[in-house]
Amino acid sequence: MIEDWYSNLPIITKSYITACVLTTLAYHLDxxxxxxxxxxxxxxxxxxxxxxxxxxxxxxxxxxxSWLFNMYFLLRHSSLLEETSFRGRTADFLYLYLFGVVxxxxxxxxxxxxxxxxxxxxxxxxxxxxxxxxxxxxxxxxHVRMSFLALFTxxxxxxxxxxxxxxxxxGQPWSxxxxxxxxxxxxxFFMEDVYPKYSGRRLLKTPSLLKAILDQTxxxx
Numbered sequence: 001m002i003e004d005w006y007s008n009l010p011i012i013t014k015s016y017i018t019a020c021v022l023t024t025l026a027y028h029l030d031x032x033x034x035x036x037x038x039x040x041x042x043x044x045x046x047x048x049x050x051x052x053x054x055x056x057x058x059x060x061x062x063x064x065x066s067w068l069f070n071m072y073f074l075l076r077h078s079s080l081l082e083e084t085s086f087r088g089r090t091a092d093f094l095y096l097y098l099f100g101v102v103x104x105x106x107x108x109x110x111x112x113x114x115x116x117x118x119x120x121x122x123x124x125x126x127x128x129x130x131x132x133x134x135x136x137x138x139x140x141x142x143h144v145r146m147s148f149l150a151l152f153t154x155x156x157x158x159x160x161x162x163x164x165x166x167x168x169x170x171g172q173p174w175s176x177x178x179x180x181x182x183x184x185x186x187x188x189f190f191m192e193d194v195y196p197k198y199s200g201r202r203l204l205k206t207p208s209l210l211k212a213i214l215d216q217t218x219x220x221x
Contacts, residue, residue, distance in 0.1 A: 009075075010082035012093050017075055020126065023058040024067065034059075038123040039105075041112055053105060057126045073163075074130040077137040085140050091214040095206040096188065100132045101125075103184045122176065131181025132188070135160050139189045160185075 006014070026032040039056035043049045060070045086093035104125045111122070122128070137156070144156040154162060164178050191203040 013078040013082050020058050041109055056124050057129055059124050060126045070127055070130055073134055077134045081137045091206050091211040099188055100129050100184055104128050127177035128180040131178045132185040135182050135185030136189055
């Protein structure tokens with residue numbers, strides 16, 4: 001049952017979720033030290049610890065309610081996006097993730113290096129990437145009706161803000177992770193969905209090599 005469910009997950013979503021679960025498991029088994037995972041730009045360019053540019057997106061905290069919450073929303077909305085808007089376009093979906101990764105790293109680097117806002121840099125950007133995926137899905141499904149515990153219903157574009165509201169009601173402080181995810185997600189949505197409608201030009205173009213490899217592979221499955 002679980003094996004069938006897992007094998008039927010779309011490839012990009014499956015790969016990312018698997019990497020996140022294995023990273024968290026390795027942390028709990030003391031195979032990997034948390035100090036080797038977090039994002040530290042100084043260590044990246046002084047000691048060439050370039051893996052930190054990737055591993056910081058794979059850790060959402062230890063196993064617990066918050067981790068399950070993040071994994072649920074990431075798995076659900078990433079799968080929905082990959083199986084609907086990006087069906088048959090695996091390369092374009094991977095490019096969405098790459099856009100999010102590069103954009104979040106850039107913003108975080110600016111916060112650290114330029115000190116635009118007087119705050120420490122974010123050392124784990126996985127939650128922001130997850131929230132970006134939720135935001136893009138919500139904007140691409142404007143007419144989908146959703147319900148929260150059967151208490152009230154709302155259209156999908158309000159989902160990110162409902163999540164933030166629920167977190168605030170639960171006593172959690174506002175999350176910069178969520179704000180960054182909305183910010184980067186909106187940039188992607190504007191460049192990919194809004195701007196081309198009015199200009200006839202696409203600002204984001206998936207590299208042809210990526211499309212040749214991934215789309216041909218997914219088409220043969």
